[in-house]
Amino acid sequence: MASNIQEVTKNTARHVLQLITQTSENLKMMEVSEHFETIQELGTGSYGKVLLARHRGSVFLRFKDSPLITIGLNEDKVKRCIPQIASALEYMHSKGIVHRDIKLDNILLMDIECNTIKVADFGLAKLQGTKAPSLSWFIPYTAPELCSLKQGDQLLLHPSIDIWSFGVMIYAALTGSFPWNEAKGRDPIYRSFACWQVRKDVTLAPEKWKKFSLEARKMFWDLLALNASERCSAMDILKYLHVPWKAEMLSENHTRSTVKQMANRGNDVHSGATASAASCLLPDEKTSLAIGAEGTTAALGMSQICHGLCSSKVWRTSKKTGCDYFIPQLFQEEFTPCEVYKDSTSEDPVRYHLHLHFIRMTSNIKELTKSTGRHVLQLITQTSENLKLMEVSEHFDHIQELGTGSYGKVLLAKHCGSGKHLAVKLLGKKKVQMDNFLVEYGMSISLSGHPNIIRTHEVAFHTSRDYAFVQEVATAGTLYSLIKPNVGLNEDTVKRCVPQIASALEYMHSKGMVHRDIKPDNILLMDFECNIIKVADFGLTRLQGTEVPSISRFTPYRAPELCSRKQGDQLLLHPSIDIWAFGVTIYFAMTGSFPWKGAERRDPMYRDFAWWQVRKDVTLASEKWKKFSLEARQMFWDLLALNASERCSAMDILKYLCVPWKAEMLSENHTRGTIIQMVYRGNDVHSGATASAASCLLPGEKTLLAIGAEVEIA
Structure with a gap:
């Protein structure tokens, strides 16, 4: 297995070999009923089945039994899933492991809203460079290089196989159908996709792909490149999270603006797409590009419920989900x-x-x-x-x-x-x-x-x-160096950074570590577009539960529970300290200024924020917070909750990526629509905000809500 594999893969192979050797030596024979009480069957496959069971004598945590897709997923939910799956794939690939079976059935939910999902089922996983034989049957997720193998041929496994499956999975989640039955020339739908990509013209898409925005089509080109060596890495697609993916969400002005952006950048992954995009512009738009004018994009719209997942001749989606399988253990032995x-x-x-x-x-x-x-x-x-x-x-x-x-x-x-x-x-x-x-x-x-x-x-x-x-070297410096004082970064750039920082924090916290020094100075850039960023500087990092003393010096990133300690007092570390710093970091990245000098009572700006949150009225924000949309204010409430136990987890804020954060991006109709939506849901994080939002509505709007009518958001 380890031939033709890089050193990191060999290390992984040695570790796996050690694990399976130890397991084989200690494998005991016993019946499931001896130690577990079977509750129900979660799913079956070609080689076995998965049971939901309660361990006798232990606390049982019930996971909600819900399929990933029954009638489809809206774009918001898909965009919550993408960074988590991408992070898991990137982690596997960094260890030299290829999953080989990325599909909707193997993505498990820890909650119905997809706030936490896990990759599972490593039955086909092998080391990169392992020789894989030809297949006698294919599913829509199978990459074309595997489908084209002749009987008896073999292929050296590469992460690009997972990337192809990842792309097909995103398509299925967004549309409720597969893009093709198999990635072979005899499939007419796949043939039309291949011809479209060979022509390198992003605007002339086949019918099945016209439902996507131009940026989303580019994303699919990156994931589903016919040449395996040209496929992007899993984390590369985070740069597409901030743009709409569904074409029906875009106005004509937005679409033309996107075309202008593509032509103006001139650095498209597929160079033919830039020329093609430029050809779609009006004469005056071409002139503005010639003198370097920037095209502006319209505000993001709300996503629509997608159609049901259609059955396929060659593949069926499992109706069951289960519990967590993907928990990498760094150290197995027990000792004191x-x-x-x-x-x-x-x-x-x-x-x-x-x-x-x-x-x-x-x-x-x-x-x-x-x-x-x-x-x-x-x-x-x-x-x-x-x-x-x-x-x-x-x-x-x-x-x-x-x-x-x-x-x-x-x-x-x-x-x-x-x-x-x-x-x-x-x-x-x-x-x-x-x-x-x-x-x-x-x-x-x-x-x-x-x-x-x-x-x-x-x-x-x-x-x-x-x-x-x-x-390793971060070639583009720190996030702090990119932020203009009192201006900040554009929203798109911040939204590329947020999922990556959240993923890193969630990983740290899952291992029981608290960073304690999250700030833009410690966020390193691998490129100036923030497509890949990395958290660094673990000088203050300690384990959760460690006692830390009070400090005499405060920074804007310090949580209030740290600032309120008296000299000599100590505090047990908790991840909520990082969540507070994360919230302040997002504010600073968006505005180029801090919300306060220190989270303590003598700071008037912090006092205003605290009073606003205590009053539980999201609409009556202090001046510094009026620049943000209502949804963004809620996000900051989740991150910067005064009570540390009420702060969200890092990955929880992914649900806010699909809405505008800047107030100036919203029309009055959109703002009123957001208020109506908050009231109609009735399950706001801060219940007081719902009542307050209702007070802002017109009588007719209140009547609609009173009789339970669904209100469409502008």
Whole structure:
């Protein structure tokens, strides 16, 4: 399996082999009924079935039994699913694993609203580079390179196979039907799609694809490129989340504006599309492009309910969903700190100090967090035993300084042996103790598998003056450097960043870690368009439940529960601290200014915000918040809830990506429509907001709501 595979894939293979060897040696024979009480059958497949069961003697958590698609999904829900599936695929591909069976049946729901979904069923998953035989049958999700294999031929597996399936799955979720029965020349619908893509003309789509906006068609081209090597990565499609995907959502002006944008950018994935788009413009529009004028896009509309999922000759969608299968475990063995360090004495001060540090970290923490703590402890113990003394110049050519901070600096350097450009982080020994350096390094390494967290290489050393470790380079700087003071970024750019930051935070929090320093300075850009961004700097990161002391210095990102601590008081860390900082980061990115100097009573701007939230009236915002739409204000209420226990999770805000955030983007009709929608739903996060919103309606609108009539949103 490991032939023709990169080193990272070989490491994954060794780890999997170790797991299956241990399992085979300890596989016990027992009946399900001995330890589980069967409740119902969740689903069946070619090789077996999945049961919903209650473990005898344990607390049972019931998951809602709902199919992913029964009558179709609206665009908002699909856009909540996409970043989560993309993140899971990117994680798998970073480990050198190809799923090979990405489809709607294998996406499991943790709630009906798709706020949390999980990828499952790894029965066909294999390592990248594994030889896959030809197939005797095909489904709509099968990539054309697999469909075209002759009997006896083999293909080396590549992540692009999953990307194709991902594209077909998005189409099915949006339309309730498949784009074709099979990706072969004998299928006329697939043939028409292939011809369209070969002609490289995004505007001349076949009938089945005219239901999508031009930007959505481009997205499908990226995912469903006929040449496997030209397909995008899973995370690349996040850049399309902020635009409408359904053509019926767009006015003619919006469509023409999109065409102008494509022609104006001139950097389309498929260059033929740019020329084709330009050919659709009116003479005066071409003139404006010639002198560099920007086209503006109309506001986003509300999504429509999609049609039911049609049955196919060759494939049926499962009607059942189940529980979580995709929980990567970093460390499996069970042991206590005392067992690890039972021989530790004051003769080994570093190891003994780490022992005490771990004891402090793991008290009052859930079992999952303790597991993460054990893994980090193992990493930093190994590092402390093998930390070598050497100067940076022995192995790296210093190119330039990328940034400096309170405790050290980051250098851009070229590795003398490989010629690869890397970032070398240096922490001064006079300011940073060795155990704190080792904790930061251990946290960074354990989080490196996520596509939106900066990758840390397993290279750590110390010089005469600094502790050092090596990371990948963020070529475009920090998010902070991109934000114009008192102006901010455009909404599209912010909406490209938000799902990626949310995904990174959700990953950290699922491992029981709290970042504690989320801000634009610690969001690194891999490109200036923010298509790929990464969370960095884990110097303050600690495990959930760790006691942290009060601080004498506050920043706008500090949560109020941290600002209100008296000298000497301590607080148990919780992910809600990061959620607050995330909310402030979004505000700063949108406006180029802070909502307050510090979240404390003596700050008048924070006091105004607190009073607004206490009154539970989303419409009566203070001046600084009137620039946002009603839906965006609700989003900030979710993120910046005064009561830490009421804050949402990071991924919860994905449901707001499909609505405008800036108030100036909305017409009066749209604003009134949003209010009507809030009242009609009657399940607002803050119930007071519903009553307040109702007070803004005209008598006729109230009458419509009173008799239960459905109100269409402009």
